[in-house]
Amino acid sequence: MTKFSVLILGSASASPTLTRNPSAQLVNINEQYYLVDCGEGTQSRLREHKIKFQRLHHIFISHLHGDHYLGLLGLLQTMHLLGRTLSLNIYGPKQLKEIIDINLSYSHSTLKYSLVFHETNIEKPTILLENEQITVSSIPLDHRIPCTGFLFKEKIKPRIVNIEEVNKLGIPKYALNKLKNGDDFCFPESGKIIKNEVLTFNPEPSCSYAYCSDTKFNERIIKQIKDVSVLYHEATFLERDIKRVVTTYHSTARQAAEIAQKSNAKLLIIGHFSNRYKDLNLLLNEAKLVFEHTVLGLENLTFEIA
Ligand SMILES: [Zn+2]
Numbered sequence: 163m164t165k166f167s168v169l170i171l172g173s174a175s176a177s178p179t180l181t182r183n184p185s186a187q188l189v190n191i192n193e194q195y196y197l198v199d200c201g202e203g204t205q206s207r208l209r210e211h212k213i214k215f216q217r218l219h220h221i222f223i224s225h226l227h228g229d230h231y232l233g234l235l236g237l238l239q240t241m242h243l244l245g246r247t248l249s250l251n252i253y254g255p256k257q258l259k260e261i262i263d264i265n266l267s268y269s270h271s272t273l274k275y276s277l278v279f280h281e282t283n284i285e286k287p288t289i290l291l292e293n294e295q296i297t298v299s300s301i302p303l304d305h306r307i308p309c310t311g312f313l314f315k316e317k318i319k320p321r322i323v324n325i326e327e328v329n330k331l332g333i334p335k336y337a338l339n340k341l342k343n344g345d346d347f348c349f350p351e352s353g354k355i356i357k358n359e360v361l362t363f364n365p366e367p368s369c370s371y372a373y374c375s376d377t378k379f380n381e382r383i384i385k386q387i388k389d390v391s392v393l394y395h396e397a398t399f400l401e402r403d404i405k406r407v408v409t410t411y412h413s414t415a416r417q418a419a420e421i422a423q424k425s426n427a428k429l430l431i432i433g434h435f436s437n438r439y440k441d442l443n444l445l446l447n448e449a450k451l452v453f454e455h456t457v458l459g460l461e462n463l464t465f466e467i468a
């Protein structure tokens with residue numbers, strides 16, 4: 163059974179408060195960690211959850227507003243102080259590399275480990291990372307400065323062998339891997355072919371998680387995130403403050419819900435809440451009027467995606 167979950171490390175917009183940190187999330191796919199955005203205080207949150215920094219190999223930064231990356235420089239420094247030697251992949255806007263380099267240069271620091279920088283493409287969806295289990299693609303968003311979200315998508319899983327049928331028909335063990343890949347089986351002596359669907363069951367469904375960071379209402383993303391298992395979408399404001407989304411390029415809770423509904427998401431997590439709202443249920447209730455399966459992406463909550 164696949165493990166696929168997201169831990170919310172920060173849910174505030176703009177500035178930290180006593181109870182909420184700016185944006186950061188930890189995606190866990192089969193105990194491989196992916197850090198998504200790294201606002202102030204992310205190190206402490208990771209420590210609270212006993213996440214070893216050495217297990218982080220991929221950090222994705224959506225854009226260069228401070229509430230999404232100001233925790234990164236501190237985290238990189240701590241990794242250095244802890245003696246890290248494993249290389250670290252960072253995905254983000256190209257100027258992020260300049261910021262990191264200037265910081266290291268003026269502090270006369272040379273990291274003990276190498277940083278591998280991957281520039282994100284803000285023009286079109288692009289695969290940033292691919293391994294045996296998943297792909298991670300950028301989602302071009304519409305914000306005041308260049309900004310991308312990230313789509314984590316499991317690859318199609320192997321078909322499940324029908325052991326009872328395999329044993330009954332005397333299919334040799336060497337053929338099992340090919341069956342999992344969808345191949346039919348052919349008895350070498352007789353040439354008799356047994357169809358794959360007789361010998362296997364459908365694979366477990368593949369799941370996906372879309373992280374839609376700061377953006378104004380943008381229907382262009384729907385095609386890319388269609389049928390996503392879980393959608394995180396910022397919901398900075400209430401509809402009553404909709405004038406603010408025009409200048410800030412953010413979304414209301416209702417707009418986030420409309421994106422979830424139109425993309426046929428199974429679950430919507432909202433976050434990046436403006437500090438002006440003391441009662442976040444106002445945002446939740448507004449979203450639920452459009453999309454019932456909405457939850458607040460509050461600090462320290464874990465959401466299962468598989
Ligand atoms: Zn922000």
Ligand SMILES: [Zn+2]
Pocket residue numbers: 225227305376
């Ligand atoms: Zn922003």
